Amino acid sequence: MKTLIVYSSLTGNTRQVAEAVHEVFGLAADLFPVEQAPTGEGYDLVAVGFWVDRGTADKKAQEYLAGLRNKQVALFATLGAYPDSEHAAQSMNNAAALLDESNQLTGTFICQGKVDPRLIEQFKKLPEGHPHGLNAERLARHQEAAKHPDSVDLAKAKAVFSEIKGKLQGITV
Numbered sequence: 676m677k678t679l680i681v682y683s684s685l686t687g688n689t690r691q692v693a694e695a696v697h698e699v700f701g702l703a704a705d706l707f708p709v710e711q712a713p714t715g716e717g718y719d720l721v722a723v724g725f726w727v728d729r730g731t732a733d734k735k736a737q738e739y740l741a742g743l744r745n746k747q748v749a750l751f752a753t754l755g756a757y758p759d760s761e762h763a764a765q766s767m768n769n770a771a772a773l774l775d776e777s778n779q780l781t782g783t784f785i786c787q788g789k790v791d792p793r794l795i796e797q798f799k800k801l802p803e804g805h806p807h808g809l810n811a812e813r814l815a816r817h818q819e820a821a822k823h824p825d826s827v828d829l830a831k832a833k834a835v836f837s838e839i840k841g842k843l844q845g846i847t848v
């Protein structure tokens with residue numbers, strides 16, 4: 676089974692998850708940043724990683740996802756919000772919705788990733804009541820995000836992708 680892993684990452688969080696996913700597939704897989712990624716041609720599985728930007732896949736990942744045809748596709752992502760939040764589920768759904776109908780989505784994984792401290796500094800300047808203004812709850816979320824992805828996240832990503840690999844090995848050779 677030939678696997679292509681493509682990731683879009685500004686500050687390295689999603690790249691870390693991509694590298695963990697790569698370990699699952701070993702030598703049979705190719706790993707590329709989205710800026711250098713080939714099309715999915717010739718691959719059985721294309722795993723695409725993105726960072727969540729305003730509730731969906733970031734722009735570069737969006738373009739890559741929209742170009743895929745007739746592939747088994749797995750998605751992984753990092754975001755500042757909690758991975759079990761409605762926002763995380765919605766962001767993953769929004770990214771999946773970019774896929775052409777000829778593709779098949781075989782699995783997804785999402786975890787927290789530290790938010791760029793420069794962005795948090797900007798949030799601190801926002802007036803009270805602004806949706807991104809910092810209150811105790813949001814500050815706690817940023818502090819938690821700052822610890823991710825951690826070794827537990829990477830182990831979870833590997834488990835999810837081991838399962839995807841097992842599932843697909845039954846139908847591709």
Ligand SMILES: Cc1cc2nc3c(=O)[nH]c(=O)nc-3n(C[C@H](O)[C@H](O)[C@H](O)COP(=O)(O)O)c2cc1C
Nearest residue numbers: 684685686687688689726727729730753755756788
């Ligand atoms: C411009 C910008 C927009 C973002 N939008 C969201 C968002 O809508 N929801 C969210 O949970 N996190 C958001 N984040 C946080 C990132 O998704 C998160 O920090 C991610 O792990 C960054 O991944 P990277 O290190 O691979 O670039 C945003 C970050 C930036 C810089």
